[in-house]
Amino acid sequence: MKPTLLLGTRKGLVAYHCNNGQWQVENISFDGVPVSIAYADPRNGTWWACLDHGHWGVKLQRSKDRGKSWEEVAAPAYPEGEEVKDGVPAATRYIWAMSHGGSNYTSRLWLGTDPGGLFMSEDEGNSFKLVESLWNHPSRKTGWFGGGRDQPGIHSIVVDPRDENHIHIGISCAGVFETLDGGNTWLVRNKGLRADFLPDPTADMGHDPHILVAAPTNPDALWQQNHCGIFRSVDGAKNWEEVSEKEGAARFGFAMAVAEDNPDQAWVAPANSDEIRVAIKGSLCICRTDDGGKTWKELRNGLPQENCFDIVYRHALAASGDAVAFGTTTGNLFISNDRGESWAVINNYLPMVYSVQFAD
Amino acid sequence: MPVVKFTKALKRFFPTLQDTPAEGASLPEILSEMDAHYPGIKNYLIDEQGGLRKHVNIFIDGSMIDNRNTLGDTFTAGSEIYIIQALSGG
Numbered sequence: 117m118k119p120t121l122l123l124g125t126r127k128g129l130v131a132y133h134c135n136n137g138q139w140q141v142e143n144i145s146f147d148g149v150p151v152s153i154a155y156a157d158p159r160n161g162t163w164w165a166c167l168d169h170g171h172w173g174v175k176l177q178r179s180k181d182r183g184k185s186w187e188e189v190a191a192p193a194y195p196e197g198e199e200v201k202d203g204v205p206a207a208t209r210y211i212w213a214m215s216h217g218g219s220n221y222t223s224r225l226w227l228g229t230d231p232g233g234l235f236m237s238e239d240e241g242n243s244f245k246l247v248e249s250l251w252n253h254p255s256r257k258t259g260w261f262g263g264g265r266d267q268p269g270i271h272s273i274v275v276d277p278r279d280e281n282h283i284h285i286g287i288s289c290a291g292v293f294e295t296l297d298g299g300n301t302w303l304v305r306n307k308g309l310r311a312d313f314l315p316d317p318t319a320d321m322g323h324d325p326h327i328l329v330a331a332p333t334n335p336d337a338l339w340q341q342n343h344c345g346i347f348r349s350v351d352g353a354k355n356w357e358e359v360s361e362k363e364g365a366a367r368f369g370f371a372m373a374v375a376e377d378n379p380d381q382a383w384v385a386p387a388n389s390d391e392i393r394v395a396i397k398g399s400l401c402i403c404r405t406d407d408g409g410k411t412w413k414e415l416r417n418g419l420p421q422e423n424c425f426d427i428v429y430r431h432a433l434a435a436s437g438d439a440v441a442f443g444t445t446t447g448n449l450f451i452s453n454d455r456g457e458s459w460a461v462i463n464n465y466l467p468m469v470y471s472v473q474f475a476d
Numbered sequence: 477m478p479v480v481k482f483t484k485a486l487k488r489f490f491p492t493l494q495d496t497p498a499e500g501a502s503l504p505e506i507l508s509e510m511d512a513h514y515p516g517i518k519n520y521l522i523d524e525q526g527g528l529r530k531h532v533n534i535f536i537d538g539s540m541i542d543n544r545n546t547l548g549d550t551f552t553a554g555s556e557i558y559i560i561q562a563l564s565g566g
Contacts, residue, residue, distance in 0.1 A: 169520075170531055171485070171529065171532060171561045172486075172489070172520040172521075172529065172532075173520060173523060173529050188516065191519075193524035194524055194525070196524070196525065197525075198525075205523075205527065206525070207523035207524050207525050208523070208524065
C-alpha cells in the first residue's frame with residue numbers, strides 16, 4: 117500500500133499519511149476552496165490541485181514539496197472564438213481529470229475539462245494546449261451533451277503503460293474514445309454499451325460512462341461504472357459487456373477501482389438509482405467482484421448501516437495493494453486493509469469528498 | 477483619471493491590492509492595465525473568451541455594468557470602477 121492519501125474536497129486539499137498503521141493529517145491546503153481533483157504524479161512526486169473557485173474561475177496549482185508551498189500555473193484555456201455549441205463560448209469551467217503522460221514522456225500531462233476539451237502539456241504543466249483533433253471531432257457539437265455537469269466533460273484519462281500514445285478517455289455524455297497515436301486521431305468505443313436515457317439506447321454516441329478505469333496488470337481489461345450499469349471490456353474497449361447485478365446493489369453508482377494485481381478484481385460504490393442518489397436503503401456498502409464481474413459481494417463490515425445518505429463521487433474510490441479507500445458526499449473517509457472485507461473510519465467530519473488517490 | 481477599487485476577497489491572492497488609478501479608455505483596457513499591476517488578476521475576473529466570470533460584478537459609479545460579455549460599458553475620467561464578488565455559494 118502506498119502510504120499517502122490525497123483528497124480533493126469541497127473545502128480544500130487534505131493529505132493523510134499512514135504512520136505505524138495510523139492515518140494522520142500531513143497537509144491541508146486551499147482552505148475553503150473547492151478542489152475538484154487532487155493529484156500526485158507518481159513519476160516525480162509533484163502534487164497538483166485543480167481548483168474550482170466559485171468566484172474567480174478554475175485555477176491550477178502545483179507543489180514540489182508535498183504541499184508545503186504551492187505555485188500557480190496557467191490553467192487550461194480554450195483558444196479565442198472556440199464554442200461549445202454555436203453561440204455558446206467555450207471557457208474552462210471545471211478540471212475533471214488529470215493524468216501523467218507515462219514514463220517515456222516525462223514532461224507530458226493530460227487534463228480533462230468541462231466543457232469537453234482535452235488538454236495536453238509537454239512542458240511539465242507550465243502550459244496546456246487544447247487537443248484540437250478531439251475538440252474538432254465531428255460528433256462533438258451535435259452528439260455530446262452534459263451529464264453530471266451542464267456541459268460535456270472529460271472525467272477519465274487512461275494511459276496505456278505499454279504504449280503511452282495509446283489512451284482511452286471517458287466523456288459524460290458522449291462515451292469512450294480511443295487514440296492510438298497520442299491524440300492525433302480518435303476512435304469511438306461504445307459498442308455494447310446501453311444508454312437507457314436515449315431514444316435509441318444502443319446509439320453510437322451519447323453514452324454516460326461515469327468513470328473509466330483499466331487494470332494495471334492488463335490494460336486491455338477496462339471497466340466502467342456507467343450511468344446505466346457496470347460494463348467490462350477484455351479487448352481494449354472494442355466491445356463492452358454489462359456485468360451489473362440484475363437485483364443486487366452493484367448496478368448504479370459513480371466510482372470504480374481495479375486491483376493493482378488482478379484484472380478480474382474490482383470495486384464499485386453502489387448508490388440508489390439515478391432518480392434518488394443516496395445510499396441504498398440508508399446503508400452503505402462497497403461491492404467487489406473477484407471474477408471479472410460474474411458475481412459481486414457486498415462489503416459492509418464497519419460501514420454505517422442505517423440513516424446513511426452517503427454516496428461516492430466518481431474519483432473518490434481508490435485501491436492500492438490490499439488497501440481500498442473512499443470518501444463520500446457527506447464527508448466520511450473510510451479505509452480497508454483487506455480489500456474491503458472490513459472498514460475503518462479515518463474521518464467523519466470532512467467536507468464533501470471529490471477525489472481520493474493513493475500516493476507515495 | 478478613473479480609479480479602480482477591488483473587493484477585499486481578492487487580497488488573498490493579490491496581497492498588495494489597493495485602489496489603483498487607471499488610464500485605459502475601456503474596461504478591457506483597464507483590466508489589462510490592472511493585470512500589469514497585479515500579474516494574473518485579469519484571469520480571476522474574466523474567462524479566456526473575455527466574458528466577466530459568473531460571480532464577479534463590476535460597478536461604474538454605483539451602477540452595475542450592462543454588458544458582461546464584451547465589457548462595453550463606458551465611464552468618465554472621474555469614475556470609480558468597483559470590482560466585486562457576487563454573494564453566492566456556501
